Amino acid sequence: MSAARYLEESREKVDQALQSLMPPEDSHPARLVSAMRYSLFAGGKRIRPVLVLAASGAAGGREDDALVPACAIELVHTYSLIHDDLPAMDDDDFRRGRPTCHRAFDEGTAVLAGDALLTMAFDLLSEGGQVTGHELRLQMVRELARAAGWRGMVGGQQVDMDSEGTQADLPTLEYIHTHKTGALIRCSLILGGLSANADESTLKALGNYGERVGLAFQVVDDILDVTATTEEMGKDQGSDAARGKVTYPGLFGLEEARERARKLVQDAKAAVEGVDATGRLAEIADYVLLRRL
Amino acid sequence: MSAARYLEESREKVDQALQSLMPPEDSHPARLVSAMRYSLFAGGKRIRPVLVLAASGAAGGREDDALVPACAIELVHTYSLIHDDLPAMDDDDFRRGRPTCHRAFDEGTAVLAGDALLTMAFDLLSEGGQVTGHELRLQMVRELARAAGWRGMVGGQQVDMDSEGTQADLPTLEYIHTHKTGALIRCSLILGGLSANADESTLKALGNYGERVGLAFQVVDDILDVTATTEEMGKDQGSDAARGKVTYPGLFGLEEARERARKLVQDAKAAVEGVDATGRLAEIADYVLLRRL
Secondary structure (H helix, E strand, C coil), X not given: CCHHHHHHHHHHHHHHHHHHHCCCCCCCCHHHHHHHHXXXXXXXXXXXXXHHHHHHHHCCCCHHHHHHHXXXXXXXXXXXXXXXXXXXXXXXXXECCEECHHHHXXXXXXXXXXXXXXXXXXXXXXXXXXXXXXXHHHHHHHHHHXXXXXXXXXXXXXXXXXXXXXXXXXXXXXXXXXXXXXXXXXXHHHHHXXXXXXXXXXXXXXXXXXXXXXXXXXXHHHHHHHHCCHHHHCCCCCHHXXXXXXXXXXXXXXXXXXXXXXXXXXXXXXXXXXXXXXXXXXXXXXXXXXXXX | CCHHHHHHHHHHHHHHHHHHHCCCCCCCCHHHHHHHHHHHCCCCCCHHHHHHHHHHHXXXXXXXXXXXXXXXXXXXXXXXXXXXXXXXXXXXXXXXXXXXXXXXXXXXXXXXXXXXXXXXXXXHHHCCHHHHCHHHHHHHHHHXXXXXXXCCHHHHHHHHHHCCCCCCCHHHHHHHHHHHHHHHHHHXXXXXXXXXXXXXXXXXXXXXXXXXXXXXXXHHHHHHHHHCCHHHHCCCCCHHHHCCCCCHHHHHCHHHHHHHHHHHHHHHHHHCXXXXXXXXXXXXXXXXXXXXX
């Protein structure tokens, strides 16, 4: 199966699982549930949950055993987008070509929809301990909470916000990216590994891959923010730069930024060389990242 | 030991535990950690975590074994206050006599501080599975996620927001209160029971007590919103009524509301009659609720 086909099939699997796990549209309180579903089913590419499945497969597990942790990751990712888009933060009106949650509903509902999605992620992880074993599930809770919390994703968003309009240096830029986006991507790989009951050294290799791929994602996003059209991005072109945010092309120029992305993908693939039994992780890194440069 | 003394000593225990579990003030990112600590150490009475300890004791457990789950509950409670105070929701400038988190810092930081506290609660619960057993800890994660999520606290806040300025009926009022405040109070009792490895019937009795006490809290708060001075409340007197919120005194009048609170306390005590070995749960209900009427 080609990488494109694998990604598409996995995305469909994740979408189906999310549909079966989420409360239906007419659940009470309707406005809250509608807002949660609006943002969750907004046509996302489901890269993070697909990485959970691929990591589980790479570590010798059954991919389907990793579906619930995969959905938990996507809920956390979606919550982070809703909150980051708020007027008090990035103040974005559009995402993936549609009005952001607080524009389609209202700010209060958007805050709560994010809160509810984050909370539900832990509800999902707490289930199914019978399959994976309670200790492994509890370890997933810990990994996700650490990756998403003050030392992880939320910390990265705070530093990003704090550094807006300032001339941030490279260590600050790297802190932002390894935390704001990198931590959750790394966690996707770890959750996949834990679903397959992987040993310590496999988890470490998966984590290293996740760190590099996570950083590469951000470099590629920064590059596309400069080079892609508004239509391709689903958000205003050059909006990060216009807002005075530090970006890789801003710091290094476009060509050097591209070179960094390529090197990160190479390092990511090297990190899982002895682990990636299916070869999917290498394929995904090539397909999702290099193709877009 | 008198109820007052017990509450005070337990509060101190919880405060010490929170101090040891929270990142120190100078942790990076400093602004985020400061905001988390600002709201967490704002002089709260720690009623919910004290109920966790008391429930653990009542069910025959060691109270100290319940300290970490108790802290997790307080983190979730604090996050909910920060988000509820936001301009997009209740738009409150003061809480407990101090500027609210978004006034002392900024709105974006307040959203993130709430997110980080909520996330950290699950991090805390994921630890210490060695002591309580992994299955029990995982059950705590589930109970907390359900109590705090779309079917629980967040759902209650949504309906509260949706019904502002409308003439809500009694079922709506009760939905709001059993979810917005009741669910987390009930969960405090359950987490205490789980810390003591209580059996099903004990957990059920604790849950029933929690439901009644939770509702009584809200009725008493509504009454105090009408009768207490701004100084006593630490927020504007009559602010709920002024905002057009449905309240118990608004629906029933002051006397009937008082009668309801008394009846709820009575029912709560009856629910744990065979369980409350230490008698603390009955004392707390009397002391915290009846005394304030």
